[in-house]
Each structure stands twice: as C-alpha cells, then as structure tokens.
Amino acid sequence: MNHGTALLWKRRALSSLSATRRGLPKEKMSENGIMSRAKVLTIDTMNPTVKKVEYAVRGPIVQRAVELERELSEGMKKPFAEVIKANIGDAHAMGQQPITFFRQVLALCSYPELLSDSTFPEDAKSRACRILQSCGGNSMGSYSASQGIDSVRQDVARYIERRDGGVACDPDNIYLTTGASDGIVTMLKLLVCGEGTTRTGVMIPIPQYPLYSAALAELGAVQINYFLNEEKCWSLDITELQRAVNEARQYCNPRALCIINPGNPTGQVQSRQCIEDVIRFAAKERLFLMADEVYQDNVYAEGCQFHSFKKVLFEMGPEYAETVELASFHSTSKCYMGECGFRGGYMEIINMDDEVKDQLTKLLSVRLCPPVPGQALMDLVVNPPQPGEPSYGSFIKERTATLSALAEKAKLTEQVLNTVQGISCNPVQGAMYSFPRITIPEKAVKEATEKGQQPDMFYCMKMLEETGICLVPGSGFGQKDGTYHFRMTILPPTDKLKILLNKVKEFHQRFTQQYS
Amino acid sequence: MWNVKQLEYGALARRANQIKDELRQGVRKPYKEVIDVFQGDLHRAGMKPLTFVRQVLTACVYPPLINSSNLPLDVRQRAQEELGRCVGESGYYNQTSQIKLYCQFCNVQDIHSTEMRFAHCNILNVLVNREASPRTGVLIPVPCHNKTVLSITQLGAVAVPYYLSEEQGWALQVEELQRALESAKGVCNPVALYVINPGNPAGYVQSQKSVLEVIRFAWEKRLFLLVDELYQDCVYGENCEFVSYKRAVSEMGPPFSGTVELASFHSVSKGFSGECGLRAGYVELVNLDPAVMKYINTLFSKDACSPVLGQIALDLMTDPPKPGDPSYLLYKQVGPENCTLVYVKKVHEVVNSLPGFSCPPIEGGLFAFPRLHLTPKAIQKAKELGLQPDTFYCTRLLEEGGVFTGPGWEYGQKEGTYHIRYNTSRALFKELLRRLSSFHMTFMKDFS
Numbered sequence: 001m002n003h004g005t006a007l008l009w010k011r012r013a014l015s016s017l018s019a020t021r022r023g024l025p026k027e028k029m030s031e032n033g034i035m036s037r038a039k040v041l042t043i044d045t046m047n048p049t050v051k052k053v054e055y056a057v058r059g060p061i062v063q064r065a066v067e068l069e070r071e072l073s074e075g076m077k078k079p080f081a082e083v084i085k086a087n088i089g090d091a092h093a094m095g096q097q098p099i100t101f102f103r104q105v106l107a108l109c110s111y112p113e114l115l116s117d118s119t120f121p122e123d124a125k126s127r128a129c130r131i132l133q134s135c136g137g138n139s140m141g142s143y144s145a146s147q148g149i150d151s152v153r154q155d156v157a158r159y160i161e162r163r164d165g166g167v168a169c170d171p172d173n174i175y176l177t178t179g180a181s182d183g184i185v186t187m188l189k190l191l192v193c194g195e196g197t198t199r200t201g202v203m204i205p206i207p208q209y210p211l212y213s214a215a216l217a218e219l220g221a222v223q224i225n226y227f228l229n230e231e232k233c234w235s236l237d238i239t240e241l242q243r244a245v246n247e248a249r250q251y252c253n254p255r256a257l258c259i260i261n262p263g264n265p266t267g268q269v270q271s272r273q274c275i276e277d278v279i280r281f282a283a284k285e286r287l288f289l290m291a292d293e294v295y296q297d298n299v300y301a302e303g304c305q306f307h308s309f310k311k312v313l314f315e316m317g318p319e320y321a322e323t324v325e326l327a328s329f330h331s332t333s334k335c336y337m338g339e340c341g342f343r344g345g346y347m348e349i350i351n352m353d354d355e356v357k358d359q360l361t362k363l364l365s366v367r368l369c370p371p372v373p374g375q376a377l378m379d380l381v382v383n384p385p386q387p388g389e390p391s392y393g394s395f396i397k398e399r400t401a402t403l404s405a406l407a408e409k410a411k412l413t414e415q416v417l418n419t420v421q422g423i424s425c426n427p428v429q430g431a432m433y434s435f436p437r438i439t440i441p442e443k444a445v446k447e448a449t450e451k452g453q454q455p456d457m458f459y460c461m462k463m464l465e466e467t468g469i470c471l472v473p474g475s476g477f478g479q480k481d482g483t484y485h486f487r488m489t490i491l492p493p494t495d496k497l498k499i500l501l502n503k504v505k506e507f508h509q510r511f512t513q514q515y516s
Numbered sequence: 517m518w519n520v521k522q523l524e525y526g527a528l529a530r531r532a533n534q535i536k537d538e539l540r541q542g543v544r545k546p547y548k549e550v551i552d553v554f555q556g557d558l559h560r561a562g563m564k565p566l567t568f569v570r571q572v573l574t575a576c577v578y579p580p581l582i583n584s585s586n587l588p589l590d591v592r593q594r595a596q597e598e599l600g601r602c603v604g605e606s607g608y609y610n611q612t613s614q615i616k617l618y619c620q621f622c623n624v625q626d627i628h629s630t631e632m633r634f635a636h637c638n639i640l641n642v643l644v645n646r647e648a649s650p651r652t653g654v655l656i657p658v659p660c661h662n663k664t665v666l667s668i669t670q671l672g673a674v675a676v677p678y679y680l681s682e683e684q685g686w687a688l689q690v691e692e693l694q695r696a697l698e699s700a701k702g703v704c705n706p707v708a709l710y711v712i713n714p715g716n717p718a719g720y721v722q723s724q725k726s727v728l729e730v731i732r733f734a735w736e737k738r739l740f741l742l743v744d745e746l747y748q749d750c751v752y753g754e755n756c757e758f759v760s761y762k763r764a765v766s767e768m769g770p771p772f773s774g775t776v777e778l779a780s781f782h783s784v785s786k787g788f789s790g791e792c793g794l795r796a797g798y799v800e801l802v803n804l805d806p807a808v809m810k811y812i813n814t815l816f817s818k819d820a821c822s823p824v825l826g827q828i829a830l831d832l833m834t835d836p837p838k839p840g841d842p843s844y845l846l847y848k849q850v851g852p853e854n855c856t857l858v859y860v861k862k863v864h865e866v867v868n869s870l871p872g873f874s875c876p877p878i879e880g881g882l883f884a885f886p887r888l889h890l891t892p893k894a895i896q897k898a899k900e901l902g903l904q905p906d907t908f909y910c911t912r913l914l915e916e917g918g919v920f921t922g923p924g925w926e927y928g929q930k931e932g933t934y935h936i937r938y939n940t941s942r943a944l945f946k947e948l949l950r951r952l953s954s955f956h957m958t959f960m961k962d963f964s
Binding site: 037040050108189214361363369371 | 559564565574581586602643646666670777795803807818823825
C-alpha cells in the first residue's frame, strides 16, 4: 500500500469513526495528512442562529475601508487622500461639536474636585452635584439600580410630559438603557416565543435599520417585512401593513410592529394621520408597538413635524390609550447631541402587563445597570439649561447651529444627488441619512452576480476603491427586488459634504459609462 | 436550585432602598445609615475613585482641561493620547470593538472591549444552540454569581452545577467536575466549563496546580473554557498568586497551548479602579476557530461599542502610571491600598470568633461568604414566614442592624447549608463588623 492509499484509507476510516457524544469527529485530517484535533467550537457546533446575524453598517465594506486607511497610513498610493466613512451615523467622528454644557457637567461628575474651579459655570456645577448625589458613594463609578437612576427617570418623565403637551408620564414606566439598541433588543427578547407556526413574527419596515434584522435572526424570530413607499417619499401605507400581516399569519404569529420615526435609512417623518392609522391597525391586529424615535429632534423638511406615538395614542382617547401596548425608544447618540460613545438611552413602556414588567426588570438586572455617564448625559438632555441660567445662551446657540447645519446638508444632499442621471433621491425629511435609488447597468449587475455580490455592494465597493468614500449598500437595509440604493450620512461638514457629493456624482457617471 | 423565577431576590434590595429613604426623611432607627455591602460596588461602599483615572477621564470629556495647569502633566498627555485614538473626541463609536491593550501575551485581534454582560452574552450565544436536542449544557460552580446563571438559562441552556469544596477552602476538585459531567448524561450536552478565579462569592484563589488540572480536564472532555478573572487584582492570601488561564495554557505547551479553547474576562469594575458604573471590560479569545471568530466579530459589531469612557478607564487600568510619572506616587499609594490584606484578615478573624459562623480564609476577590450555622428554631421561623433561612437572617440584619448583605441561596449552596455574602472593601469595615457581631449575637440568642 503506497502512501497515498494509506492516507485514503485513514480518511475513510475517519469518516466512519463512531461519533462522540456530540456526534462529531474528535479528530480531523489536515491538508498535510496529519491528524489534528477538531475544535469544540466550530461552524457546525456553534449556535446556528448567530450565523444568520448580519450588521451591514459595520460589515465587509467597512472592514475594507479600515484596511484602506491602514494602507494609506503606510504610504500606499491611492486615487484619494483619505477614506471618508459616510457609513455610520456617528456625528462627532464627522466633526460635529459636542454641546459644551453637557461636557462641562460630565467633566465635573468625573472629577468633582473641579467643582471649586471658577471656569465652570454655576448651572453646570449644580447639575453635577444633583447627579452625583443620586449616585452610590457620590461616584459615577458606582452601579445604579437596574432600571436606572431614580432622579434621572423622573427627569425623563417630566421631559416627556413637556414634549407631549402635558400627557402624563409615570417614571415607573421609564427604563434607562445602554443606547436605544439595548432597550429594543430587550423588548424583542420578551416578545419572542413559540415554535413553528406559532413562532413570534415581528413586522419591520423595509428599508430598515439592520439592528432589527440582526436581533430577530439572533432570537430566531420571524421577520415580517412591510415595504415603505418609495414613490410617496417612503411613506407608510396601511394597506401594505395589512398585506404583510395577512400573509404572515399563515406561517407565524405576528405579535409586534416596529416603526422608525423619523426613519432610518429613509429619513421620512410620519404625519400625524399616519401615526393614528398605525395605532388603530396595531390595536385591531393586536400587535405590540415598538416606536424607535431616536431621531426625534432631527426634523428638517418644511411641513414636517415630529409626533410622538405616546402623545398621539393618548389623544386618541381611552379606547386606545388604555389598551394599546407601546414601547418608545430614545437615545443620546443622535439629534443634536451625537454622543454615541456614551451609550445613553431610555424606553417608555405603556400598558404592559404587570407580571411581564416584573420579568422585564429581572431581564434587565442581568446586565446590572446601564453605563452611569450615559445616564447622567440623558439627564442633561432631558433637563437642559433654562432661560435665565448662565449656560442657556451658548446652549441654544450650539444646538441651533448643529440642527440648522444638518437641515442645510439634508437639502444640499437631495439637490446634488438629484442632478445625477441614474440617481434619484427622495427629500431627506429627517434623521441623518440619504437613501437614494441608483440605476445599475445590466452589465454591472451581471459582473456582480458572477462575483457572488449584491449589485449595490459591488457598486459601493468600487466607489470605495476609487474614491475612498465608504457607504452602505441598500441591500444591507432591505429594498424592493430589482431596486438598488445606498445609504450615505449627511454628517460630514458642509464643505466636505459638497466635495463628497461631487465625487459620488463623478463616480456614478464613470461607473455607468464603464458598464454601458 | 437557582430559583430564577423567584422574585424574592429583588425584595431585599427594595427594602434596603426604602430604609435609606426613611432615614433620609428622618425616621428613627437603631442606626444612622445603611451599610450597603450587597454588591461588589466599591464606590458605593465608600472607596474613592483613583485620582489619576478620573483626571484623565475628565480631560477626555472636556478637552479644554488638557491645557489646564491644574492637572498633572502625565494626566494631560495621557488624555491627549486617548483622544487621539478617538476620532471624534470620545463622543463617538469606536471603529471596531477592539482597543489597544498593554498585555504581555495578548494578540490584539482576539480582544474585544465590551460591556461585561454583553461579553458573556455574546460568547454564550455562540456556544448555546437553542434548537439542539439535547440542550446545550454549561458547567457552573456552586456557589456562583447569580447573574451568570440567569444569562445561561435565559439563552435556553442548562446550568450543570459542580460544587466547590467548602471544607477545603472552596477548592475545585476534578473528581467533582467529573461527577457533574456524568450527571449531565441524558439531560443535556455540556459544551463549556465556567470557572471564576479569584472566586465570587467564595473568596478562593486557585493554585497553579488546580488551574492546570482544570485545563487538562477541559481539554480531555472537550469543553470550552469560560474564565471569569474579574478579581485578578484582588489577591491577599499568603502564598496565593493569581495565575491567568491564558498564561497557564500557553506555558503548558503543545498540545494544550494550541488547542484549548478559552475565553477569559476582565473588567474595570473591580480591582483598584472599582469603576462598575462605567461598564467596561474585555474578553480575550484564545485558540478559537477563525471561521467562528468572524461571527463573533459580527455579534460584537452590532452592539455598537462599549462605553468609550469605560474603554479609556480600561486602558488606564492596563497601563497605569510608571515610576517617575508625576501621578505615580499617589496612584501607588491609594491603588493597592484599596484591595488589601489587612481588613480581609480582620473580617475572617471576627467572623470566625462568632458562634454559629464559620469562614475559610479569604484569599482573594471582593467578598466574604461565611457559613451560617442556623438553629432549627431559626430555620422553622423562616419557613413560617415563607423565606429561605438565609434570606430571613439577611432581612433581620438589614432591619435591625442596618447592614445590607446577600443571602447564600441566591448564589447556590449545598442543600441544608446557609451563607451570607458581603463585600470586604475597606470603607466602613470596622462599623460593619461591629454591627454584624452585635446583631449576630442577639439573633443566635433569640433563636437558641
């Protein structure tokens, strides 16, 4: 028997090796014929639902962007001088300035010795003292209660009451969270149960923010897509919701409806009428409403206004206000704050069964508590400087400057992209992104398919390699079959954004030409 | 045994908060304040944050302070460095979930900075197959931190207990690991072995011999090693030394060094920093299948990032001031003093001098977990009230002594034994021991 045959014999013997208690081989043959030990944790033994989890915002295109940055820093020549990460809604990374007052208070909380420093304004000092008094050992380094610091939750409740024109808010319904994502995933964990046709189905918009699809995949829940209407500025159609839920009832148990308002990636701001219709629909179909409202201050388009689901629900009277179950989410990561790194957030839960609330409390307690600096920051967001206070003037100035810059950039983006043949961009009514539709020539679609890539991923990868601009392909958010998009943030400073938009324009024209 | 549906577990905390409120409102009690030693929360228990850490953090949060001569030079330089790594000056998401760590044996690619519970959850999530039959099993020590049990059962896995030997100073015996594994036959499919070293709540520090035995066992039985090393800076026992599993695996050489699959966890919450509220730590992954790493990276990426202030604190923890730095002397003086032998020895002495109380030497970690030898009368009374006997004791200790501790049943213990857990931090420990002794003598007398 020669060596090759001996190896073959060994391989055959291996394949019929009696299983271990897991039914998997303990050993495997490596390339050079040496027996090596199979790992405990492999693609085959790992949790299969994790394999379905994808998060396009930081997916393969971003990994390539990071590689390119490294190559640039090592002196490699590229057709661009820098990589521009217009993929992620990270305002400070793109140059947006933090609010001075917030940072002053947080600095005082971090190092209270500064309370004797006269360069800090009095209102910042009094806010800091109040926050520290609510912390164990007067330190932000102490655990807080799992539901969040009591005084912060009360401040959040008062903020919501003010925002919603006096509609009452019970602090007990407020849960502080680690960014909004934490709250959203926790609620989904509570909602998901059942097997087979009784498995929980969760309705999400298409296009959506991929945290939702990732969480549903991880939890093994059924994703029920409802399509936003691109022709009508990404509006939400009740008939489409009805279609989606009717179909879904055949193979799962729809229990929740997720709305992102203002929208991500689409930027649409729902009208009040639409919100009422959605609430009526949720009541009729017995769906738990999840309202992701993290962009509530990012509303730019004329005629558009943010209406909170909570407010509208209560204004619809007791028939709905006392029965529709709702969770609404907010965060310190967006709006005019842009403090993503602090991981601050809250959720307000309405009409939840008391026993389920107890289970929610238990679930939240596993992660002990949300980051205390984030809770402190949330306290400042809901309790900013008031007229008459020393920091009021500069606070308003900074906030106005940030929001109006965003409004300007939203308009600019829509304008420039719409001048490009083959790109069509709906008005960016709110949030921080544009989600234009792009026409990709057949030839390019073909080449992409041959490479095993989504056509818009192929497009975006090419754009990255040629211009250094990192966007996220529409396939990462979901889109109607046969349509292609990309998501680009409106966050870079105006002059840089202008350059970016022109580069995108030029690239698109080149690309179209190349594949015509 | 770990009765996770039972909500009695939140009741003591609620009552403690109520009493704190009552005291604030001026209600008269036999004590002026509640000594809260329930959690491993050092700042709450009175430990002061490290000046160097807080100075750097404050300068990172409010960069104009970098030019302030009120802050030492090394603080300002460090803040500048940290901000240099943050693209948007600390308010931003990190690019990836990886941070630079100063660590002798570390390969940066395999480290994820994270909020601790997300770390545990993400790794467990990859290991636990909800759809598998039989269900995935994870071996867990008894006693163990109750949150860990919850996070395992929440994923649909089975927690398989292995008992640490209280008589041998909470030693981890391989025969017991074997027994636990046997007990899982027909019940579940054990894939991982969870170890806490130094222990929580029991204050043991595993010997090098024990660490090697466990590694060998895990290797032979094909178990993924999950090692919680949060208390690695809290080691007091004479002749005790913290041996990291990563280092032990590497020093064992082949075949172990290249094949034992290991996730080890650390955090800024404990040790010298005690910065629990910042919620940061890291997990180091060793010998994992690169194909699986890809999915782990995706899981971490969708968690946005761990709080940036926490990441900075983590970096400062792993790279503290050095001799010659302006902040070095103060750091050296206060840091290690926060975790010291003196109080722990005293705690051990006092507790063991009380009748009805016994406690092995506290070698490390942040807690004492003494055994309560309750009389049948006390146990009977507890049953009448519908309480676990150790919860009954802790409730009385809270009401009458103003000390908030944790009952042993929450952590798991051998049937018929009772314990309490409290943190052994330095602040207020004298008062704590005085109140505990006084209450305990009265209690034992009442139920004799």
